[in-house]
Structure formats: C-alpha cells, structure tokens
Amino acid sequence: MNLKQVLKNAKKEGEAVGQFNFSAWVQLRGIFKAAQEQNQPIIIGTSGGESRHVGLKQAVILVEMAREQYGVSAFLNLDHGRDLEWIKQAVDAGYDAVHFDGSELSLKENIEQTREVAEYAHENDVVVEGELGYLTGSSEEHSEKIKIEKENLTSPRQVQQFVEQTDVDSLAIAIGNVHGVYAEMPNLDLERLERIEKETGAFLVLHGGSGIPDEDVQKAIEKGIVKINVNTELRLTWKESLTKALKKDSIKPYEILPEVERAIQEKVNSKINLFHG
Template sequence: MPLVTTAHLLQAAAAGGYAVGAFNCNNMEIVQAIITAAEAENAPVILQASQGAIKYAGLDFIAALAKTAIGRTRVPVALHLDHGTSFEQVVRCVAAGFSSVMIDGSRLPFAENVALTKQVVSVARAVGISVEAELGRIGGTEDNISVAEAEAFFTDPDEAARFVAETGVDALAVAIGTAHGRYKGEPRLDFERLSQIAAKVKIPLVMHGSSGVPADAVREAIRRGIRKVNIDTDIRQAFTEKVRAVLAAAPDEIDPRKILGPAREAAVEIIREKIRIFGSANRANEV
C-alpha cells in the first residue's frame, strides 16, 4: 500500500462517518506497534512525529523507520508532522518524505496564523502534501509547547470559517476542551461548539489531546464532525507501565529486547482499542 496523505484518509472518514487515529511515534517499537495494530484491525492509520520525537530520534531516523514500516504493510498510512513550528521545519519534513504536515500557528495573532498557514499550504500544494492547521489553543503540554489553563481558549466558529476560507487548509485542529498530557479529573468537552464549527467549516476537524478522554465522549465528538483523533499519552503510559512491570518481575534483566518487546505488545493493544473506538476498524479497504 503506498504512502497516502492525511487529507485522503480523512475524506474517506468523512464519507464513512468515522475518525482515523493519529498516533505519535518516538522509537522503533512504537512505530512497529502502530502498524501492527492497524494491520490487526484492518484500519487506515496516521503515523505522526512531534517536536519531541524529532529532537529525540532525529528527523532522518523517524522518517526511515516510518517509511520502512509503511513499505511492508497493506493498510493505508499517512506520515504526518505533528505541531510543526515553522515554515523551515515543514520544508525539511516534506524533503524527508512526509505525506502530511501540521503547521501550528495557534500561538500567533489571527492574521499572522493565516499568513504562516498560507505560506505552508502554497508549498505543500505544489508537491501533493496535505496540511493541518490549528485555531484556538489546546491546553496542557505538547513536548516543548506549553499552554497554561488560563491561556487556553476555545475555537470560535466564525473565526474557524474565516480561517479555512483564507488559508485553504485540508484539516483544522480545534480547541473544544481537550488538553495535552494527563488530565486532572475528567475532561469536559464543548460539544455544542464543535457542532457549530462543523456546520460552518466543510473540511475534516481534528481533536488533539485525546488521551484520557472517555470513549463515549470521543464517539460523540466523532458523531459531531471529528475525523482525526490524536493519541500520544495513552501509548506512552501503556508502554512504560509494561517496562516497569517487566523490570519489577525480573530486576536483573539486561536484554533490551526482553524489556521493550512486551512494552511494544502493550502499545499494540491500546492502539487497537483506540482504533475500534474511532470506528476505523475494517475500513482500510474503503480508502
């Protein structure tokens, strides 16, 4: 199955009324876990690399791991830059073989966010790459990008419509009450706001900070127009909990394969569970 764009996957998701999981990868085991889970569920999937992953592993290593995995699979996969911070970084990811990028100008005033996003869209269009942007700030911490609770603000539906019209982006990440990282208590999502945005914006919508959001709330968000759901923290938690369990049971173990192998399997299980919640299981052949 060739590498596809996120826009391609999300158009199929919109037609089918489901969402595609976008899972962050930081190392070989997690890349393998994402693809293994997608194959087991016969689901389309998005492999995405964040700022932290690129800093930790290096852009070339992440791209090579992802492309090796994608080259061996039968399910449709997009390789996506998560929370791109600059035009220059987007260009580097395009050159490295990414099929999709996110430019996050949500920290900027509206006009500057539009200008940066348009610049990215113009380059991406020329090489057949899809673009996700963000309007409104998602609370919590995403690698090195922090947003205090007091700073976080929700996406305005009218501004969203204007932003999409002016930029021509393929997908829009919206702030409706989710947060990056671990939640303190249960998140409360503004579903009515989401419905208002979906009524005004005729492109796929993206929900960031989805780890820890109850399954019923995720399903409701999908019913109201979310087509891409980002997951990172839940994978990290499953992976590291299994590492701790293995070392607790065998504190003298020194073989990384015997430590990270079970952690990879734990990641597979949580990713499969998410794919089923998103409704994308057995949808690979529809893309």
Template sequence: MNTFEQLQKARKEHYAIGAFNAANIETLKAVVNSAVKLRSPVIIEASEGEADYIGKKQISSLVRIYKVEHNIPVILNLDHAASFDACKDAIEAGFDYVHIDGSKLPYEENLRITKEVATYAHQHNVMVEGEMDHIQGSSADHTNEDPGSYQKASQYTDPQKALDFVSQTGVDVFASFVGNLHGLYADEIHLKLDILEQIKKLLPDTYLSLHGGSGIVDDDVRKAIKMGIVKVNVNSEMRIAFKTALQKALNESDEVAIYKLTPPAIEAVQKVVEKKIMLFGSNDRHDLKNTAFLPIL
C-alpha cells in the same frame, strides 16, 4: 489511496483515523502491529522533538517499509510544528501531512506562516493542518490535576473566526479547542460539542481534527466523530503505558539485552492503540488481501 482519499473515506463512512505518536522504534512497532491486526488505517505522527530524535528521513523510510511489507494505509504526520522550515524539512523527507501550529503567535502572524506552509505543502501534494487557538495542557501526566483549570471558555474556538482562519490560510484540516486537552487528568474530559457543531456547519468542506484524544469521555469522542471529526490524536496514554511497562520489566529482571526488555512496553502501547482504533471505528476498513498478522516485536 492517498492522504486526501483516506480522510475523505473516513468522513463519508463516519469513522476517524487515529493519529498516534511514534517516539521510538518500539512505539512505531506497536502502532503498525495494531493497524495490521485490526485492518485499520492509521496516522503515525511525530512531534518536532520526536522527529529529530528518530530522524525525519529515518522515520519516513521506516514507515514506507512497513507500509509496503504489511500492506497497510499509513499517513506520516509532523505534529505541532512551530515553523515553516520544520514543515519544509518534513515534506522533503517524505512526510504525507504536516501540522503547522502557530497558535501561540499573534493571529496575523499565524495566518501568514500557516498560509506559507499550506502553499508549499500543496505544491508537493502534502496535506496541511492548522491550529488557531492553543490547545491547553501537555502530554505529561496530569492525573492529579483538575481538567477544569485548563478549560477556559474565553479560549475556546470562535466558529466565525475559524471560518476566517481557514479561508485565509487554505488549510485542509482544522484543529479546534472545544474543551479537549493534551494529557490525562484526574477526571475525564467533556467536549463542548455545541461549538464543534457550529464549526462543522461553517466549514463543511474542511476536515476536522481532535487533539487530546487520551482523556476525553468515550461517548463524547463517538459524538464528535458523528459530527465530522476524521482524525483523533493520541499520545499521553501511550507514553504512560510504555513507561509503566518498561519500569516493571526493568524492576523484575536482571536482563541487560535491551531488545529482550522492550517487548512488554510494545505490547502495552499496542493495547492502548487497539482500544482507540475500536473506539474511533476505523477497524476493518482496509482489505489486507490475506496478509497474515505477524507481530513485529
């Protein structure tokens, strides 16, 4: 089943595929373990920084090996790429999906670069996500901050403008700003579901992506999926879980063998991923053909 078919299945069956950032081999293992255990499709994604750290060809090869070895449906995505060249490099390295983020550019320039990426990607059967309005926040720890300070109504996605953006660029997936934020905050985040509903009505054939999946109220996530969200991004919770578990392991042990220190971090991240998979409803959507669950710690 290719990338398009996986998202089509998610939309038809009203679940979302979690898009989980893999910053290193440990977080990659945590996502794969979760996918196998819960028989779920997953999107493994890497930002430009993460992809450069691991290596685009290297992460592509690792994902391909895990897909074959564990018989799991995995989509590999370059997350929030800022340029055509970054997307081109990822496509040439074997990525299945690229997210071109020109939201900080003037609108006309965003249209131009996004269309350029979409044209090139489609020539290689690669799916493209576009972003029109910059989604606020970051994957840093914002737990002492009020999310309201980042949620400006004037910056929310205009549904009519979203229609223009998709029509002119030809993207397959659209990421909107409807109150969702990157990062974790002092309070849980509520979505502007009325705006999302309008976007869905105007873009019935476009797949919809929800960024900032770490801090949104669970019930709003479920409602968004019912409205047509097929992809939910998660990163901040994974990073915080990894750091907390690794710090604890380092503080409590004199061990110096790195591979003996990282399993608690892998397990902590896996717990986050499993919880999100269950929330998104993507568990038990894939027949592993009796593949045994063997954690790759």
C-alpha cells in the same frame, strides 16, 4: 489511497482516523501491528521534539519500512510544527502531512504563516493541517484538575475565514480538549463543534485524544471529527510496561522490549476500535 481520500472516507462513514505518535522503534512496531490486526489506515505522528530525536529522514524511512512490512496504509505527519523552516524540511524529507501550530499567534499572523506553509506543502502534494484556538496543557500525566479559558476555544465565527484564507486541508480545533491526562478531564463543548462543522468543509481534528471518555469521543466523531491524535496514553503505556518488563531477570533488550510492544499494540487496538465504531 492518499491521505485526503482516507479522511474523506472516514467522514463519509462517520468514523475517525487515529494519529499515534512515536519516538522509538518499539512504539512504531506496536502501532503498526495494531493497524495490521484491525486492517485500518493510521497516521503516524512526530512532534517537534520527537522529530528532532528520531530525525526527519529517519522517521520517513522507518515508516516506509513498517508500511511495507505490515501492509498497512500509514501516513507520516509532523505534529505541532511551529518552526517554518523545520516544517519545510519535513516536506522535503518526504512527510505525507504537516501541521502548523500557530495557536499562540494573532489571528492575522496565524493566517499568514499557515498560508505560507500550505503553499509550500501543496506544491509537493503534502496535506496541511492548521490550528485555530489554543489547547491548554502538556502531553504528560497530571494530578491536578485543569481549567479551560473560554477565550482559548475555537471561535466558529473565525473558522470559515481561516480555512478560506489559508487553504488548509484539515483544522485542529479547541473545544475543551487538552494536551495530557488530568485527574479530572474537562467536558467537550459539542455544541461548539456542531457550529464549527457547519462553517467549513475542512477535515476537523481533535488533538489531546488521551484521557477523554469513550462516550465523548464517539459523540465528537458523530458531530464531525475525522482525525484524533493520541500521544500521552501511548507514552504512559510505554513507561509503565517498560518499568514492569525491566523487573525481569534479563539484560537482553530482545527479551524485554516485546512486552512493551504488546502493551502499545493493545492500547492502539482499543483506540482504533473506538474510532471506527
């Protein structure tokens, strides 16, 4: 199946497909082992920084290798692309999907640049995700509370115009979700999500899937979310498990890293279970 069909099936079944980001092979192995165990399709994400660290062509090759090794339906997505040329390079390198983040632009500029990405990507059968609304925060652990400004949330009135004029396949929305994990997580505006869902047939995406209470995630899926991105929790799991593993009396990576891999696998397992009910 292609990615559109996977998302369509998730929407029909009232489930969500997880996107899990990586920037190291040990993370990728843990993610794929969880997907294999759960027998569920996944999306592998690389942010701008992650894709530059790994390399676009290298990321494509690594995912292809893992896909073949573990027998998992997996799709590679460029997450939060802002540089049009870098996005086009990702398409040319063999990415299955690209996300253009024009959330810091005016609506007019966002539409124009997202449409440019969609035209280029669709010529190569690549799925395109746009973004409407602005997500606060950064993909890290924060000790403070975060404040959500209402004007940053996705406007249901703009959704139909944005999707029709850009021709995106999926749409990342801001409904109180944030990047990162905070001491007190904000509540999701589920009523806003319902209004957005009524305005478009595009697949709705929830970024900032880390730290949101399970009950809220389940409600968001029930109300139309079909893709959920997880990054910060995987980074925290990687750091915590690596710190613990390094206390072992060993300097051999092959004795240390399996503990990290298992921890990531467990975290992804829990997320896949949540997203697929």
